Amino acid sequence: MVTDIEAKVMQAKRASIILASVDTATKNAALEAMARALDENRQAILEANVRDVELAEKLKRKGELPQALVDRLKVNDSKINGMISGIRDVIKLEDPVGETISALELDKGLELYQVSCPIGLIGVIFEARPDVVPQVMSLCLKSGNSTIFKGGSEASNSNRAIFDILVEAAQSIEGMPEGAFQLIETREEVKDLLSMDAYIDLLIPRGSNAFVKFIQDNTRIPVLGHADGICHAYVDSNAELGKAYSVCLDSKVQYPAVCNAIETLLVHENVADKFLPSMARMFDSAGVKMRCDGKSYAILEHIEFLKSIARATEEDWSTEYNDLIISIKIVNSIEEAIDHINTYGSHHTDAIITENLYNRKLFKDLVDSSSVMVNASTRFADGFRYGKGAEVGISTNKIHARGPVGMEGLLIYKYILLGDGDKVADYVGPDARKFTHRKLDRDISEIMDIE
Structure with a gap:
């Protein structure tokens, strides 16, 4: 029997295939709709945040929550302005999907292209920072990645309010797939999420040292992040x-x-x-x-x-x-x-x-x-x-991405070989053809894009 979290992850994975091919204009329209929706729904966001902060203050007085976490939780008009500006900054960024990284002629009429593409499905697990949702969603959307969010319980009302506003706005744009962005909300679901390496391609944890270390130690999914900030x-x-x-x-x-x-x-x-x-x-x-x-x-x-x-x-x-x-x-x-x-x-x-x-x-x-x-x-x-434009996190890793990570950390690449009935047998044996391995100054879009 498929659980609720499995259904969400599987839907997001399917949607990631479609999202990877959505054109720039559609993605930018979705981002602009998200920015407008945040502006138009300020009161709902602030009211949800007040409920979270009131509970967090009670936990702080009991010694169950540090002041630093309470500070990160708070949302005001200035922070909402920052969320909106961040999304609009992402709109201004060049679309990184489908860029030709390198082009090489293997032989005449046989050309190899290295082309940027989305990673796929990103899992984002974070504590007490509702502004993570618009930051990461905007970058993932522009880079063609589906995303499943798990926020801390201390920010559950704020996270849900912001998430619902953004998703409704994005999905109002024709061409945007449904289900590309998902939110899970219970602590028990985190363990299930960490085990889904068959679907989730990258995890980005945002939180305390102990929190990030726990994520790193309990999953086979690659983790982008840092445990300490010393x-x-x-x-x-x-x-x-x-x-x-x-x-x-x-x-x-x-x-x-x-x-x-x-x-x-x-x-x-x-x-x-x-x-x-x-x-x-x-x-x-x-x-x-x-x-x-x-x-x-x-x-x-x-x-x-x-x-x-x-x-x-x-x-x-x-x-x-x-x-x-x-x-x-x-x-x-x-x-x-x-x-x-x-x-x-x-x-x-x-x-x-x-x-x-x-x-x-x-x-x-x-x-x-x-x-x-x-x-x-x-x-x-x-x-x-x-x-x-914004960041998905800061990484101290030395592979894939390092430092403040923006869209470049949400991309990988694929190789595309264009031929004309070519076969390896022609390049083997005493009369083998020779590879030219000549660099080309050419973009794959010049050959494959359809007007």
Whole structure:
């Protein structure tokens, strides 16, 4: 007997075949309809979100939900504006489906094309972020991928309201397949979803470290994502301190509950005495608690009016706080800073503040992270800010996709061989024909598209 979740997954898989061939104009029309529908249904979204937030606040008071999760859950008019802008930014992006990646003549009249195509059916599992639904749905739709969503129970009302609005709008456009986007809502269904490697081609988890790790450890489906967001800023001996104050404060304080906020500040010993007291006062004024190694504690313990400094433990260097907490360490060289980042970091996003061109290059070359910032905040590591329209997630993987992932992470390719009755037997034996393997400057659409 087919279960409800199996029926949804199978329908989405069938729809993915149709969606892969939908033309650009139809997809853009569906996206515009989705953007308008969000604007026209603001009140319904806000009312649904109020119900979620009220319940989340009760759970927070009981100690069952952290403040960071409550913050991510909240939706207001500004966030809805962001959802709408994100969808319209995706409309502006080039349609990536069917692009010719390479073309090769194997022999005269025998041509091989490598062409981009959708991955197929994407499973998105996320916690407490209703804005994930329009972000990911818009990118998946434009890239021709069906999607099955599983949101956290703490955001169930918001997720359902947004999902229903978007799906109704998309399916109102002629040519869009029904069932391409599905929503599952119970915790029990997650286990079933993770076992459906026969249908689901890629999983994208969005949530806490423990949550992402659980997904990675309990499925055979490929997973795009990151378990940790332990990011660093390194203030070099050749840093311009005005830039350092600005970058480090923004990297920690602008939005501390996200994966691209810094958790550790590394400071070269040659500038520590001058830099740290002022930086500490700025952190302190912003409510940041500081966990200091021995050298930085010795500098800061005598600063008047600092409300919260403590000695760091070994555990602090590998902790993602997602809060107004930062660990601080003084290093004696850029090499020590790089070694610390590669040892304790999560290969997510790390920054250097320096005016030294050699040190900038060394840091860029040797820090093994998906995003490396030079004199800029780690908070820039984001799909929208990177010009991707929106993002499906941030990956620290080294295969398929890395860093903030937009539509390019939702595409794979296929090979298309165009011949005229050609057979391999002609290329075998003493009188075998020779392959030319000549690169072609040609797009497959020039040959196969029908006007």
